[in-house]
Amino acid sequence: MASIYIETFGCQMNEADSRYIADRAAAAGYAVTGNAAEAGVVVLNTCTVRESAERRAYGRMAHFRALKAADPAVKLVVCGCLAEQDRERMQQTAPYLDGVFGTSELMRLGDALEAWRPAFGDDLDLTEERLLVRPLGGQGDCVADAFAHLRAYVNVQRGCSYYCTYCIVPYVRGRFDNRPLADIITEVERALARGVREITLVGQTVNAYKEPATGADFADLLTLVAALPGLDRLTFLTSHPKDFTAKLVRTLGSLPQLQPRFHLPVQCGSDAILRRMNRKYSVAQYREKIALFRERCGDWALTTDLIVAFPGESDDDFGATLELCEEMAFAQAFMFVYSPRRGTPAARWEQIAPDVGNARLRALAATVDRGVRAWHQRKRGRIVRALVQGPSRKDPTKLAAKTADNVTVVAPRGDRAESALIARPWLDVRVDEAHTWGCTGEIVAAAARFDAVAMVTQYRPTIDLIAAR
Ligand code: SAM
Numbered sequence: 001m002a003s004i005y006i007e008t009f010g011c012q013m014n015e016a017d018s019r020y021i022a023d024r025a026a027a028a029g030y031a032v033t034g035n036a037a038e039a040g041v042v043v044l045n046t047c048t049v050r051e052s053a054e055r056r057a058y059g060r061m062a063h064f065r066a067l068k069a070a071d072p073a074v075k076l077v078v079c080g081c082l083a084e085q086d087r088e089r090m091q092q093t094a095p096y097l098d099g100v101f102g103t104s105e106l107m108r109l110g111d112a113l114e115a116w117r118p119a120f121g122d123d124l125d126l127t128e129e130r131l132l133v134r135p136l137g138g139q140g141d142c143v144a145d146a147f148a149h150l151r152a153y154v155n156v157q158r159g160c161s162y163y164c165t166y167c168i169v170p171y172v173r174g175r176f177d178n179r180p181l182a183d184i185i186t187e188v189e190r191a192l193a194r195g196v197r198e199i200t201l202v203g204q205t206v207n208a209y210k211e212p213a214t215g216a217d218f219a220d221l222l223t224l225v226a227a228l229p230g231l232d233r234l235t236f237l238t239s240h241p242k243d244f245t246a247k248l249v250r251t252l253g254s255l256p257q258l259q260p261r262f263h264l265p266v267q268c269g270s271d272a273i274l275r276r277m278n279r280k281y282s283v284a285q286y287r288e289k290i291a292l293f294r295e296r297c298g299d300w301a302l303t304t305d306l307i308v309a310f311p312g313e314s315d316d317d318f319g320a321t322l323e324l325c326e327e328m329a330f331a332q333a334f335m336f337v338y339s340p341r342r343g344t345p346a347a348r349w350e351q352i353a354p355d356v357g358n359a360r361l362r363a364l365a366a367t368v369d370r371g372v373r374a375w376h377q378r379k380r381g382r383i384v385r386a387l388v389q390g391p392s393r394k395d396p397t398k399l400a401a402k403t404a405d406n407v408t409v410v411a412p413r414g415d416r417a418e419s420a421l422i423a424r425p426w427l428d429v430r431v432d433e434a435h436t437w438g439c440t441g442e443i444v445a446a447a448a449r450f451d452a453v454a455m456v457t458q459y460r461p462t463i464d465l466i467a468a469r
C-alpha cells in the first residue's frame with residue numbers, strides 16, 4: 001500500500017506544514033506511517049534556524065539515501081527552510097533526491113504526491129477512520145501519535161518582517177503575510193467538524209497579526225476563534241514582546257478556552273544586547289508587560305526563548321540574563337548558544353568563542369531549571385486534567401499526557417485500551433512526584449471532554465484537603 005513517512009525538524013510552522021503535507025497525502029490515498037523503512041515516499045521537513053539543525057538535516061538525508069539505494073522506487077523529498085536556503089547545493093550534491101521544495105512550494109509538493117500515487121498501486125483506502133487517525137512525526141523523530149487527530153495547527157500568518165539580526169526566518173520564509181480572518185475561521189471550523197479538540201494558532205510572530213482588510217488584531221482573532229462551538233482548548237505560538245498589548249492581556253484573562261500558558265521569548269536580559277539583536281523592546285518594557293500579565297493571568301505558565309553568547313555579550317550582559325531568569329522563574333525555557341546564520345548581520349560581527357558559549361549555556365540551564373522545578377512542584381498532590389499524547393517514550397506501559405499549561409505527566413496506563421483512550425482522551429491524574437522534565441502520578445479518571453468547571457467541583461474535597469495541609 002502507498003505510504004508516506006514525514007520527519008519534521010524545527011518550529012511550529014514546520015509542524016503545521018507537515019500536517020498540511022500529511023492531509024494532502026491522506027487525501028491522495030497514502031497511509032501516513034511512523035516507519036521510514038516501509039514508506040514509498042519519505043519527506044524530510046528541514047530547519048535552518050541554527051547550524052546544528054542544518055547538520056542534522058544533511059545527516060538524515062544521507063541516512064535516507066540508503067533506503068532509496070535498497071529500493072529505487074522509493075521517492076525521497078526535502079522541504080522546509082533548509083530546502084529554501086540550499087536548493088541549488090542540494091540539487092547539485094544530492095541528485096538522488098526526487099524533489100526539493102522551498103517554504104512557499106508546499107502546494108507543489110502536494111501535487112507531486114498526487115502525481116506519484118498511481119505508481120504505488122490502486123489500493124486506495126479513503127475510509128474516514130484512516131483519514132482521521134494517523135501518526136505524524138514530532139520534533140526530529142517519528143513516534144506514532146494515535147491522538148494527533150485531536151490537535152490541529154492553523155496558520156494565521158507566514159513569514160516575519162522584524163529582521164532580528166541573528167535570525168534567518170525573514171530570508172527563508174519571506175516577510176509578513178497575514179491570512180484573511182474568514183479563511184482562518186473556516187479552517188478552524190473544518191478542523192472542529194472532523195473531531196479536533198485543541199487548536200494551536202501559529203505564526204512566527206503570531207500576536208503581530210493584523211487582518212489585511214479590516215485591521216482586526218490578534219486579540220480579535222482569539223475572541224472569534226474561542227467562540228466556535230466544539231473547541232476544548234485554544235493556544236498559540238509564538239508571540240513577540242513588542243506586540244504584547246494591554247488589550248491582548250485582557251483578552252487572555254477573559255477566554256476560558258485559552259490554555260493557561262504563554263510563550264514570550266525575551267532572548268536576553270541586557271538592553272545593550274537586545275538593541276544589537278534589533279528586538280525592539282527593553283528589559284524594563286518586558287518586565288512591565290509581564291507584571292500586567294501576572295496580574296490578569298496569575299496561574300498561567302510563562303515560557304521563553306534565550307540566546308547566549310550573542311556577538312558582544314559581556315560577562316555583565318550574561319549576568320543580567322541570569323538575574324532576569326531568576327526573577328521571572330520561567331515554567332520552561334528553550335536555550336540556545338548563538339549560531340551564526342549566513343546572510344544575517346550578526347554573522348559578520350566578531351564571534352564569542354564556543355567554549356564560552358557552552359559554559360554560559362550550562363550556567364543558564366542551572367538557573368532556569370530551578371524555576372521549572374518550582375513550577376512542577378506546585379502540582380504535587382493536586383489532580384490535573386491532561387490530554388493523552390500516547391505511550392510514554394521511555395516506558396510504553398505508561399501514558400504520557402499534557403496538562404493545560406503544557407506540562408508532561410506520565411502515569412501507568414493499566415488496562416486502558418487504545419479505543420477507550422480515543423473515546424475518553426482526557427485523564428485526571430493525581431500528581432505524586434515533580435521532576436525537571438514534568439510530573440509522574442496515577443490516573444484517577446478519564447473524560448471525553450475538557451471541562452474545568454466540572455473538574456473543580458468534582459475534586460473540590462481533594463483540592464481543599466491539599467490546601468489545608
Ligand atoms: N519569532 C520568535 C521570536 O521573535 O521570539 C522566534 C522564532 S525563532 C524560529 C525560535 C527561536 O530560535 C528564537 O526565539 C531564538 O531564541 C532562536 N534562534 C533564532 N535564531 C537563532 C540563532 N541564529 N542562533 C541561536 N538561536 C536562534
Ligand code: SF4
Pocket residue numbers: 160161162163164167168169170204205240
Ligand atoms: Fe526571527 Fe525576530 Fe522574526 Fe522572531 S521576530 S522570526 S526571531 S526575525
